[in-house]
Each structure stands twice: as structure tokens, then as C-alpha cells.
Amino acid sequence: MEVLIIGAGATGLKCAARVRRRNEDAKITVIDKEKKISLGRCGLPYFVSGLVHELDELRKTTYGALRDENYFKKIFNLDVLTETEALEIDRKRRVVKVRKREKEDELNYDYLVIATGAKPVRLFGGDERILTFFDAEDAEKILNLWENGAEKAAVIGAGFIGLELCEALRNIGMEVSLIEAMDQVAPMLDAEMAKLVESHLKENGIDIHLSTRVREIVAKEKLKVIADEEIEADIVVQAVGVKPNVEIAKKAGIELGETGAIRVNEFLQTNDERIYAGGDCVENRHLVTGKMVFAPFGDIANKHGRIIADNITGKKSKFPGIIGTFIFKVFDLTVAKTGISEKEAFLNGFKAKSVRLSVPDKSHYYPKSSNMRIKLVFEENGRVLGAQIVGIAGVDRRIDVFATAIYAGMKLDDLANLDLAYAPPYAPALDPVIVSAYVAINKLEGLFETTRDLAGIVLDVRSEEEAKKNPVPNSINIPILELRERAKELPEDAEITAICSLGLRAYIAQRILRSMGYRVKAYEGGIAFL
Ligand SMILES: Cc1cc2nc3c(=O)[nH]c(=O)nc-3n(C[C@H](O)[C@H](O)[C@H](O)COP(=O)(O)OP(=O)(O)OC[C@H]3O[C@@H](n4cnc5c(N)ncnc54)[C@H](O)[C@@H]3O)c2cc1C
Secondary structure (H helix, E strand, O other), rough: EEEEEEEEOHEEEEEEEEHHHHHOOEEEEEEEOOOOOOHHHHHHHHHHHHOOOOOOHHHOOOOEEEEEHHHHHHHHHOOOEOOOEEEEEEEOEEEEEEOOOEEEEEEEEEEEEEOOOEEEEOOOOOOOOOOEEEOHHHHHHHHHHHHOOOOEEEEEOOHHHHHHHHHHHHHHOOOOEOOOOOOOOOOOHHHHHHHHHHHHHHOOOOOOOOOOOEEEEEEEOOOEOOOOEEEEEEEEEEEEEEEEHHHHHHHOOEEEOOEEEEEEEEEEEOOOOOEEEEHEEEOOOEEEOOOOOOOOOHHHHHHHHHHHHHOOOOOOOOOOOOOOEEEEEEEEEEEEEEOHHHHHEEEEHOOOOEEEEEEEEOOOOOOOOOEEEEEEEEEOOOOOEEEEEEEEOHHHHHHHHHHHHOOOOHHHHHHOOOOOOOOOOOOOOOHHHHHHHHHHHHOOOOOEEEEOOOOOEEEEOOOOOOOOOOOOOOOOOHHHHHHHHHHHHHOOOOEEEEEOOOOHHHHHHHHHHHHHOOOOEEEOOHHHHH
């Protein structure tokens, strides 16, 4: 059996290795147009920031072996042909026309795997200081320009790659302007969660321009980024997304889906039963919305590689779809999401509800405890649709629990009863995931009546000291411990919004005052969301 794989990235090499593990006799050839294969793109921000010293570190195994052609030959007995571009697929003859340097050749296959990945969207060019941030060459160019005196960078695009890059550039001491066409950073999050990220970026010296569409970049001694305003920079990096690399597939009559990426069935097979495709060049079914989406992520690419290899070597393996889980670090914050946001729930016609809350990541008395902000999206029947978390610590663990819950189709009651690990250095006795489910259930049952506006009389129920230190504008302060005695000070017929630092005391205040007949709502999630 001859297996030919186009693309020696995450999908292609994972697939090749697994085909070999399952079949010692297959002839496996992987081709890639690049010279250096198997570079973990996800590590590029950390190379720019100086945390990773050598690019080759991103190509090594856990035990330090460089994953080059030699490595793959020795360990897996497979041929990796570098600097070899696939030009055309002849499906009738089952051959791929390739070119290495100027020389053209043909390679046969019994099974072909298209793992051509994605390519960066490039809006502007024409000057070596106007870059994208996609591969090793881009990272090296950025560092070269910096070593040669570039001090100011403009990053276009506030998605996760743009934000990771902002941090990397600040870490090497550059001034950074971030330009985003949407009215928020991290457009995949709901606005109030993105606001938390935005504040943190500002605290770390990023100059942010939202709702700013770049029209032109004028290259003189300095670069002038022309939008509604002009932003001067020494380098401009475009991080405005990627698109699937599908030309070769399209030319061969391989069907594309509605997203423009290759359409595959659940076995990751294209409309040609001899041709499989996976990774960033294919579309995936979103298991929450049921729609096809383009989800270019490294973990998915690896999973695709394994499943394709299984199918080629005789084990029927299915890839059901994705739920859009991601995580990234920006300065001291970790930002993560799984499932869908409230905005996406609305756009997809769900009758969704949501809660947002602030909870400690570990027991509050344990050193370095910090508060994470969670937004949970769910249906009236309790089905969990999505979660977003922004925090300093413990975000990774919680987002994965939410992801598992969503994948398994769990409801809020299931989530509330999960047996999660607890000890003070790791979690409060009630884990943030469980507290989120409790709060959501309380909201659905009408016990927790909330608002996201400061309407009517704003009642700050924090201690006097907290209120003085960080006042809520136009509020009155009655500490929660005094509320039962002092409630009479509040006008009986007024609308009241109770607020506190995390949301818990506001909830308690709401229950106390409600039992006394007041019209009161609790401000959801505490003052971090103001
Ligand atoms: C800066 C950055 C940071 C990222 N961070 C994360 C992260 O933290 N988490 C995450 O999940 N994902 C992350 N990603 C995304 C992740 O890197 C991709 O999803 C993953 O690499 C996709 O794997 P792939 O095999 O589909 O494509 P790739 O790994 O891109 O491999 C495709 C290969 O195909 C080759 N090729 C294409 N066309 C041809 C042709 N005609 N002939 C020969 N060879 C060809 C290319 O040269 C390339 O080597 C990041 C991406 C970038 C750019």
C-alpha cells in the first residue's frame, strides 16, 4: 500500500506516524514545500518573546531529537521530501505531480492525504516591514527588524494570535499599537469578557485602537498605518486570520464546503474515496450549533491525522466534530472559551440564558488565590452551550471540565454534581465549575434575580473600607453585615441594584431585601464587570 501525504505539518506527520504504527509494510511518503518541516507554529510567539531561544526547539521531540527527514526515516521508515511542492492531483491515474526546485516528477498513491493547512490572510504588503505572523520566516523577520532598531510595532487584528504577539513584542521591549476593526478585542468572546482582556492589555502598555479599519499603509522612513487616524510604526504585523489552503484540492475536483474549506465525511474522507483530508484545510461540524465551521487549531489537526491513519489502515474511525474550545495566554491572563458565546447563541437561534460570575480559583485564604471571571451560556432546559473564562490561574482546568460537559451533552444538574478534585491549593471546596452551575440553576429558578445595568438606587454591600478604596460611582454603602438592621434606610418603592466585589454578597443582599418586599436585583459578577 502506498500512502502519499501532502503537507508535513501537524496533520500530515501525525498521520504518517500512525499509519506506520499500524502497518509496518506500507510505503509512506510525505511531501512539503518547505525546507524545515514539523515546526510547531503554536510556539512562535514564545520564540519572538525570547522564552524559547532556538527555532529548532519547536521542532524537537520531548526527548530532544530534531524532527527532520532523517528522524522520520530512522524512527518511522518513511520518506519526507522537503522543498517539494505538490502541483496537481491526477485522480484517474492516482498520481501527484510534484516539483523539487526546478525538477518535476510524479508520485503514485493508493491513498492520498491532503494536509495542506492554512495560509495567512494578507491585506497589505509591498514593504519588508509589513509582515504576517504565520511561520518561522515571519518570526525571524520580526526579530531581525527589532535587532536592527525597530522600536514600534503595529499589530493588526486582536484575535488570539494578534494578542499573543502583542505580549511577545512588549516582552522584547517594543512599543505596541493594536488595531482592530471590531469594537472589542478577542472578537470570539462576548463583549464584557473581552473588556476584561482589553483592560489587562492596557495595563501592560498596549495602545489599543478599536473599531478601526486600516485602509492603507504608507511606507516611508516610518510606516504610516492609515485608518480614521494615522498610526506610525517601524513594523506592521497583520494577524487577521487564516484561510484554508485548498487550491490543489479544488483544481482536482475535490469538493469544498460552505466555509470554503474541504468537505469531508465523518471518516475525514473527501468526495474521492481514495483521498482523505484533515487539519486546517478542512471544515468541521460544530457539535453545539450543528453548522459547518472553519476551525484552524493544532489539537484538531493532530486528531485528524490519527483518524485518517486509522481509516487508511483498516480501522473505521470517526471524527464527530468540534465544540470550538481554545485557550491562550496574554500577559498574566489566561483566556479560554468552549462551546458558543451568548452572541453566537443568539445568532444561531438558541433561546439561551447566561450568567457571569467571579470566583476564586483556589481557597481564598491560600496564598496567590485569584479570582476568575466565568460566563456560562445555557438553555432553559439546563443544557450547557458554552463557557468563557478569563483569569490568572486555574482557567485551563475549568475550561476543560466545561468542554467535557458540553461534549457529553450535560445539563446544569450534572455539572453541579460532578465529583471534582478539591484541596485548598487547587480549588475552593465548591469548584468554580460547580459554583457556575449553582448560580445558573438559581437564575433559572428565579432565586437569583440579576441585572447587568446599574439601574435605580445602587446599593454597595461591601465593607466601608472596600467601598472607600474602590468606590462605585453614585452608590450608597450599606455593608452586608449591617443590611438586615439598616434596610429601613432604603426607600420602599425604589428599584435597587445591589453590588459587591464578586457577586455573592449582592446575591445575599438581594434575597434579604426581597424577603422584606424591596424591588431589588443583584449586579451580576461583581465590580470587575463595571
Ligand atoms: C502563530 C500561531 C500560533 C498558533 N497557536 C496555536 C495554539 O496555541 N493552539 C492551537 O490549537 N493552534 C494554534 N495555531 C494553529 C495551528 O498551528 C494549526 O492549526 C496547525 O498547525 C494546523 O496543522 P495542519 O497540519 O493542518 O497545517 P500545517 O501545520 O500548517 O501544515 C501544512 C503543511 O503543508 C505544506 N503545504 C501546503 N501546500 C503544499 C503543497 N502544495 N505542496 C507541499 N506542501 C504543501 C505547508 O508547507 C505546511 O508545512 C497557531 C498558529 C499560528 C500561526
